[in-house]
Amino acid sequence: MSMEKELKKLENYYVTKPDGILTMYLNTDLADPEQQGGEWKIHFKNGMNNFDHYLMESGDKDEKRNFRAIKEKLETYIQDYERNLSKSLIVFASSDGELFFAQPVQMPVKTEFFWEDHPVLDQLHQLTEQFPKTGVVLVQQENVKILEAELGALQDTTHYELDLNTEDWREATGPHQAQATMGKGGKNPQKEEFEDRFRAHQQRWYKRLAPTLDKMAKDRNWQEIYLVGAREEAEEIESNMNKPVKEVVNKNLLEHEETKVLNEVVL
Template structure:
């Protein structure tokens, strides 16, 4: 989902008369203590029923008919996708189908329903602020991994390793095997030699990869940059980058699952 595009499009919409815009933010987060036992299904059913009852009591037959058309389409989407729900669901809809947007998202929402002249965009704007396009750079001595995320979802990953024979960085292909200088078969002497070499060369090494990271940030429009790694390597890499780094998290997470890294960064 391109949130910037959706917000611009939705901000243009206004419906007068009985053909209102339906907005739904639904919390479906299974890790939320308040959602145990599929409580979101009850909240969804009650929210739709309350609007229908209100319109029945108001005796606005045309508006009621429009809402029922929207309700039918939204229920169809929910029932068809509920097994694949993540943390939240966002829906915008009108009876004439001029407006229809429905998506599963990886962020917890506050359950809310609206039936009004314009889409209710408050929560989407807040998500845009909290989870912008971000580059998360994991660094561990002679290895660097990039995780690109948007709206708390992983957009892509890349890894680089330092070729100790050429002192240059190369993009890694395939699963991580560990640095040959520090692998399981390395002797204490080899490790000591690598540590000494790292101490002597880390500034020069990170100065070589920093332009690649700056270029990636510019090309992919990163709005936030995070560096995650042990203090010496993460702080040195920050110094070598031209792009401003929003936060340094002093924690070695290179071998952690990407989803765990996002949890650490975004909470």
């Protein structure tokens, strides 16, 4: 489910006592100077204990029992999450068992805890505005890799290759194979011939690719698009697209690991 649909669902979710909804925004970024000693674990523990004490003093045994059921479930989730920390973790969990939304995100949040009859969505709204659903198109001659991200996190990767026999773009199903080279100073007549041919037909070939990117952007509801690659190639694609491009990034990142690309281009 897209974040837009998740938000609509969360905006309309309410419970009545003795049920409640736990909202947690937890900063777990180890690069944060204030998190070097794993302080996020202390913040999590204190947050849970504060609600525990509050509900104990309230005297509502049913509500206290319901909260503790969520607390136990969340503690189990955190044990797994700790093995692969992101910068932050956002959780909305209801004691009626109908809602458990846990979203690791690759941007910092302000650590906050709420126990209400509804999810507290202020920070999530801010994040979706700052980091909307995004398409990052990495282009390198006859290879194009498309990264889809939401809240700065990778959601999907698609790879297209130009079939030089048919001169059509096709979605690649196997691992990407880069063009072979002869090393520094060496000559590769095949590669040179290919590059000459590519330059001669580049405009026409990228014009054929642009409608595919436009359709993908529409179908997947991209709010922002980045084109990454040699400026001439990226701008050629941009000139043939109907969808607006937020930024052309003049870097060759096609072979880089996807999350590193997002960190460099989007975050």
